[in-house]
Amino acid sequence: MPSNLALEVVEKLKQKKLTISSAESLTGGLVGVSLSSISGASEVFKGSVVAYTDEIKINVLNVDSQVIKQFTSISEQVALLMAQNVRKLMNSEIGIATTGVAGPNPSAGFQPGIVFVAFASDDHNMCQKLELTGSRADICGQSVEKILQLTLSRLV
Numbered sequence: 327m328p329s330n331l332a333l334e335v336v337e338k339l340k341q342k343k344l345t346i347s348s349a350e351s352l353t354g355g356l357v358g359v360s361l362s363s364i365s366g367a368s369e370v371f372k373g374s375v376v377a378y379t380d381e382i383k384i385n386v387l388n389v390d391s392q393v394i395k396q397f398t399s400i401s402e403q404v405a406l407l408m409a410q411n412v413r414k415l416m417n418s419e420i421g422i423a424t425t426g427v428a429g430p431n432p433s434a435g436f437q438p439g440i441v442f443v444a445f446a447s448d449d450h451n452m453c454q455k456l457e458l459t460g461s462r463a464d465i466c467g468q469s470v471e472k473i474l475q476l477t478l479s480r481l482v
Contacts, residue, residue, distance in 0.1 A: 331474040332360040338481040339370035339420075346477070347416035348374040349387055349408035351399065351425040352441060356470045372416040377408065387411045398434040400426055402453040405442035409453075413446050421446040422477055424469050428462045439465055443473040445480050452476070 339346055348357045358374030361367050375386055380399050383389040389407045397403045405425050413421025422445055429438025439458040445451070454476060458468045 329360055329471070329474070331471060331478065333364050335474050335477050335481070336361060336364040336367050336370055338478060340366065342481060344420060344481075345370050345372050345416075345418040346420040346422065347372040347412045347418040348473075349412035349421065349423040350374055350376050351378055351383070351408070351423075352428045353424045353466050353469050353473075354378060356466055357422065357424060357473055360470055360474065372418045375412055375415070383408065387415065398436075400434050400436050400440060400442065402442055402444075402455065405444035405453050406446065406451055409444035409446035410451065419447060420477070420480075422473050424473055426456070426465075426469065428465045428469075430462060438462070441465065441469050441472070443469065443476055445473075445476050447480070450480060452480075 350357050355376045361371045377383045377387050384391050388411045405423050408423035409421040426441030427433045427436045427438050441456040444453040458465045
């Protein structure tokens with residue numbers, strides 16, 4: 327069932343005649359599923375890259391390996407590069423990205439629930455650090471909700 331947030335994002339993108347693409351790590355494609363489940367999303371949603379490993383972040387999304395080495399893939403810097411680079415890769419006006427730890431185990435020194443969501447456009451790049459709680463599925467679901475909320479807030 328499509329979410330109200332995804333519907334709002336798609337409708338707002340249509341109104342503004344903008345396109346969007348996503349780069350996802352911890353959400354594993356859930357952002358893309360959420361957007362593409364909306365009727366008419368093909369007018370605005372260009373696609374998604376599931377970059378679950380550093381190899382894909384580096385080789386497909388062109389995230390500098392030195393940035394990952396310095397900050398880890400669970401960082402504001404990497405989330406922003408993912409959003410900026412998926413935007414370029416897919417030739418969309420907006421790029422969004424998620425990276426973090428869904429759990430149940432820590433990763434790269436971060437506890438489950440540490441998530442970064444990023445938004446990139448011509449005139450605005452931003453990232454939010456989230457500290458979420460719950461099961462792996464809960465954290466992924468909340469991450470999708472947060473990136474859609476961030477996107478909607480930038481489209482108003």
